[in-house]
Structure formats: C-alpha cells, structure tokens
Amino acid sequence: MLGNAGWNLTLRFFLELAALLGLGIAGWGLSGEVWRWVAAPAVPLVAATLWGTFAVPNDPSRSGRAPVPIPGAVRLVLELVILFGGAVGFHAAGYKTTATVVALLIVVSYAFSLDRLGWLLKQ
Template sequence: MGSTWWNLTLRFLLELAALLGLGMADWSLSAGFWRWILAIALPLVAAVLWGTFAVLDDPSRSGRAPVPVPGAVRLALELIILFGGATGFYLAGHASTGIVMALLVALSYAFSLDRLAWLLRQ
C-alpha cells in the first residue's frame, strides 16, 4: 500500500509541509539577521539530506541513490525530518497544524508497512 497514488501524494505533501514547518520554527524562535539565515538554511539542509541519502533501488523513489545508506538510516532520516516539521509547526505557535501533520505522518507510515519492512531489510 506504500506505493498507492494517494499515499505517495500524501507523502510528497508531508515532505513539503515538513520543510515549511522547519522554516517556520526557525523564523519564530530566532531574531534579527539570524531569523532569515536559519529560516532558509534548515529547510534547505533538510531537503539536501532527503535527496542525497537514499536506499539503492527504493521503489518509492527513482531507484538511484547519490549516497547509498542502509534502510534503517533512511527511515530515521525520514522520521526526523517529517516529525521535525510537525514539531516546527507546534513550536511556531501552530499547535493544531503540528498535531494534524504528525497524525498524517503516522497514517502514511501505517499504510506503508510494506515499504517499512523493505527498508528495514535493506
């Protein structure tokens, strides 16, 4: 079920929301010039990590991996970024958005048990 169109769409939207949540947290928790730097830098770093570290032949991606990593490492990276984005919304004063996002992340992974098993076998 992890590769159904609706779950892949949800996952993509959650990835984008995570980047937004990370940026919003940095914006609201910092001040002055650093506010601009951190609000841009952390989402950018998260996006680069997301796109760079992957499992070879991941069916939910192109199959390519610029930097191949074990499945457990990739799963940890995904969870840190996605739940980090949800936490970012929460810390930025948008608690309900953060909670809904965290629930949607959990729902997406609940319907991706086949992908989770595949990741943990790699």
C-alpha cells in the same frame, strides 16, 4: 506495493512539503533578526538536501537512484526526523492544530506503508 498507492504517494509528497515549511517556520522563530533570515531558508534547504542525497539504492518509492547509499534503517530515521521535525516546527511556532494534523497524517502514511517499512529495515 501498498505503500506506493497513488493517494499515499501524494500524501507523502505533501507531508514532505509541510515538513520543509514547518522547519522553515522553526528557523524563523529563532531569536535575533539576522539569524532568522539565515535559518528560515537554510534549515529546510539542509533538510531537502539530506532527503535527496541520502537514499537506499533501488528504493521503489523513489527513483531508485541513491547519490549517497545508506542502510534502510538510517533512511527511515532520516525521514522520520525530517517529517516529525516539521510538525515540531509548527508546534513551536504556535500552530498546535497544524502540528497535530501533520503528525497524525505522518502516522497514517507510514501505517499504509508497512511493506515499505519492512523493505527498508531489511536493507
């Protein structure tokens, strides 16, 4: 699969890490001293849990395991919400250039994963 080219899988991995960082930064930006200490680790932890738990069975870009099976379109929405949520987190924290670069790299990654997108939407 073209979407599984080594460079794109590597890019996707780093985009996932960037999303978690961006979500953590967004959590830290919440007002209130107590809430930021709760939200900064909790938001990325929830996102990572959702990412790892809800999957399409036999997804060739993953291990194939799906602890909680979901339709491909739902998985695609979940991925996009988490990835772009990280970019929004960077933007909200004032890291506008980082947000833009991350968002563009997400688009590039998915543009080179059209076969996977088609597969997801057929599931």
